[in-house]
Amino acid sequence: MRPTRRCLGVFAGGLLFAASPTLFGAADLWWAWLAAIVVFMIVLAVELALLPTPGQVQLSVQAPLVLHFGDAAALVVAAASARVIDAEVHVEIEGACEPLPPALLQVRGGEPARAELPLRPSRRGPLRLVACHARWVGPLGLLWCEVQQPLTERIRVVTNVRAVRQRAARMVENREFSTGLKVERFLGEGSDFDSLREFVMGMDRRAIDWKATARHREVLCRDFRAERDHAVMLCVDAGRLMGEPLAGMPRLDHAILAALQLAFVCLRTGDRVGLYSFADQPQKALVPQAGVHALAAIQERLAGLEYSDAETNFTLAMTDLLQRLRRRTLVVLFTDFVDSVTAELMLRNVGWLARRHLLLFVAMRDPLLATLAAHEPATIEDVHRAVVAEEIHRERLLVLERIRAAGAQVLDTEVGSLDAGLIQRYLQMKRRELL
Numbered sequence: 001m002r003p004t005r006r007c008l009g010v011f012a013g014g015l016l017f018a019a020s021p022t023l024f025g026a027a028d029l030w031w032a033w034l035a036a037i038v039v040f041m042i043v044l045a046v047e048l049a050l051l052p053t054p055g056q057v058q059l060s061v062q063a064p065l066v067l068h069f070g071d072a073a074a075l076v077v078a079a080a081s082a083r084v085i086d087a088e089v090h091v092e093i094e095g096a097c098e099p100l101p102p103a104l105l106q107v108r109g110g111e112p113a114r115a116e117l118p119l120r121p122s123r124r125g126p127l128r129l130v131a132c133h134a135r136w137v138g139p140l141g142l143l144w145c146e147v148q149q150p151l152t153e154r155i156r157v158v159t160n161v162r163a164v165r166q167r168a169a170r171m172v173e174n175r176e177f178s179t180g181l182k183v184e185r186f187l188g189e190g191s192d193f194d195s196l197r198e199f200v201m202g203m204d205r206r207a208i209d210w211k212a213t214a215r216h217r218e219v220l221c222r223d224f225r226a227e228r229d230h231a232v233m234l235c236v237d238a239g240r241l242m243g244e245p246l247a248g249m250p251r252l253d254h255a256i257l258a259a260l261q262l263a264f265v266c267l268r269t270g271d272r273v274g275l276y277s278f279a280d281q282p283q284k285a286l287v288p289q290a291g292v293h294a295l296a297a298i299q300e301r302l303a304g305l306e307y308s309d310a311e312t313n314f315t316l317a318m319t320d321l322l323q324r325l326r327r328r329t330l331v332v333l334f335t336d337f338v339d340s341v342t343a344e345l346m347l348r349n350v351g352w353l354a355r356r357h358l359l360l361f362v363a364m365r366d367p368l369l370a371t372l373a374a375h376e377p378a379t380i381e382d383v384h385r386a387v388v389a390e391e392i393h394r395e396r397l398l399v400l401e402r403i404r405a406a407g408a409q410v411l412d413t414e415v416g417s418l419d420a421g422l423i424q425r426y427l428q429m430k431r432r433e434l435l
Contacts, residue, residue, distance in 0.1 A: 059077075059149045069123075069157050070160045070249065074117055075091060079134060084139075089134045089135075092130040128155075129154070132148070133147070133148050199221045208220070232266045261419045272289055279313075280308065288329070332362060333361050340395045358429070365412055365414050
């Protein structure tokens, strides 16, 4: 309990009133001092009588146990008191999360007041609620009280798997999703023989089976389907650069969501999917497998992938990966780079990998570079930003072109269309039998 500015102003005014007789030469009016002190004490007594004590105010905080990263969530703060108060409530939180805004609660006679505080985590990981602070002022505005309630709640911020499942459910209805899964889709493409059918005008004459035509005495052609049971290895870089935010979320989390989405599609089309993550050291890998259990294992491993502050060791990671892959595999590499100088070591190792396997290099484009480069400069600082952004963009395109020249496929897109572009590129590669 502490005095407010109004209380200090009233006390200063009372002292000035009590000192005025002495200042003007009326020394016999000594009782003015006593009157000022008595009035001030009476006002404080009234304030104390109307002001609820900290023990009469109950605070409670309801927090979700698990929060899916990217979903909207909130803390529910409630306050109850036997008297009317206007409380300002602050919740102290530790972890990678934006500070919670204060909540203004108007408690009216025993009815609890509630408010929702938005939770905006910036990374996956644990959040800990430390304490809840409430502050209110008396009806006369002379005193204010503050109560602190310790909290022990913890919140786990995990990968938003529900969003992946929702997008996957919508994707099942897409026609292109059936490539290699249903026989009647994309007939005439692929390398696996499926059936014979009667030739009609418009069909590829190279598909005519002349032996079957002579045997059945009608022109027949072969139908093919896309080959299944390919090996797909999802490689996720968890180094320092992948922890940088992009569109409100670290690049690593964008890669995790896209990898989960691709794993679901690959398993549904009959391919086998594995996982390989690395930073400064290679991490434990999952060999390509098929079936529902493979998706569950990949989901668990990706959800537990930690951020790293170390630089990525591409030489060690790619060498270890080449030793693990025994047959030709589609390698989907999620990584990032800054400029052509720092990307030299990455380019050398990516080239080695592209010689033996089919490599799909996934790069997440930052729209800020294009915005700064296209912004009309108003000051010399704007000119400097535009020149640097254009230089970084040009070096980025140069690195991607060198990756293509090494024999790898490149997907350079913004994070908003990353999952759709990645799956579309995978389906195109599958239909063209590049693996």
